[in-house]
Amino acid sequence: MPRNAINLLFLTIFLAAFCKNQPKDAGKVTLNAEGKQEFSAVYGTPVLDGSGADDVWAASDWLPIDQVWFGPRPSAGDFEGRYKLAWDENNLYILAEITDDSLQEIHPEGSERYRDDDCLEIFIDEDASGGDHHYNYNAFAYHIALDGTVMDMSPDSTYRFFNDHCLTRMINRGHETTWEIAVRIYDEAAAGDQEEGVPKLLKSGKKIGFALAYNDNDGSPERENCVGNIAVSSNNQNRAWTDASVFGLLYLR
Ligand SMILES: [Ca+2]
Ligand SMILES: [Ca+2]
Ligand SMILES: [Ca+2]
Ligand SMILES: [Ca+2]
Incomplete structure (x- = not known):
């Protein structure tokens, strides 16, 4: 075999091995000066049909959901997740x-056990203030169930539906589900006024506290894992549901 052909063969083998060891979706997550993870969302409006076949999604990079916040690290077949972000004025x-190898939704709607069903959890802090949000609207931990219902805690420590804050359409193909979600961004005052409160009009350059996680249960009495999109450096990594200071920082481009 000519020498050039041998070199080409070795180069091909090396590149194949190198690429195989790269994460499937090496996302552009960066750290700012305070060590906070930063994300950006591209501008555009997708058709909310559960399919990612929109121009705006083609222009957006996949980011990983791979940080274990609760439970043991799941195998690839048990749970794997990735996501993209976009925004428009609304x-x-x-x-x-x-x-997810087994979809579970067995607890009744409105039950405090909502986080023990499979659900996507979206964390929003409109003004990126950080701080406690357990029993207030300083920030939100929207739990979106497989039927699209949305729940979080309210200031009187009961559970409240926030179905008008997040609209979800999804497509399920066996073990793979694509969730396409429109999240309205409410500040603290607007969220507290259930009759008159209106969401924020969004603008380029806005910063929002943001995180995302999936609670996976495959038939256990309680959820088995919670895997998020940001690294939480603490003995208790499962803190985002009460502490907005651990959220990442999202820029609207
Ligand atoms: Ca779509
Ligand atoms: Ca699973
Ligand atoms: Ca806030
Ligand atoms: Ca599951």
């Missing part, structure tokens, strides 16, 4: 592609 858009 909504933040999330396209999430979730692999």
Whole structure:
């Protein structure tokens, strides 16, 4: 075999091995000076049909959901997730592609056990203030169930539906589900006024506290894992549901 052909063969083998070891979706997650993870969303409006076949999604990079917040690290067949972000004046858009080997939704709507069913959890802090959001609207932990219902805690420590804050359409193909979600961004005052509160009009350059996670249960009495999109450096990595300071920072481009 000519020497050039041998060199080409070795180069091909090396590149194949190198590319195989790269994460499937090496997302552009960067850290700012305070060590906070930063994301950006591209401008555009997808058709909310559960399919990622929109121009705006083609222009957006996949980001990983691979940080274990609760439970043991799941195998690839048990759970895998990735997502994209976009925005327009009315909504933040999330396209999430979730692999889950067993979909579970057994607890009744409105039950405090909502997080023990499979659900996508979207964390929003409109003014990126950080801080406690357990029993207030300083920030939200929207739990979106497989039927699209949305729940979080309210200031009187009961559970409240926020179905008008997040509209979800999804497509399920066996173990793979694509979630396409429009999230309205409410500030603290607007969220507290259930009759008159209106969501924010979004503008380029706005910063929002943001995180995303999937709670996976495959038939256990309680959820088995929670895997998020940001690294939480703490002994208790499962903190985002009460502490907005651990959220990442999302820029609307
Ligand atoms: Ca779509
Ligand atoms: Ca699973
Ligand atoms: Ca806030
Ligand atoms: Ca599951």
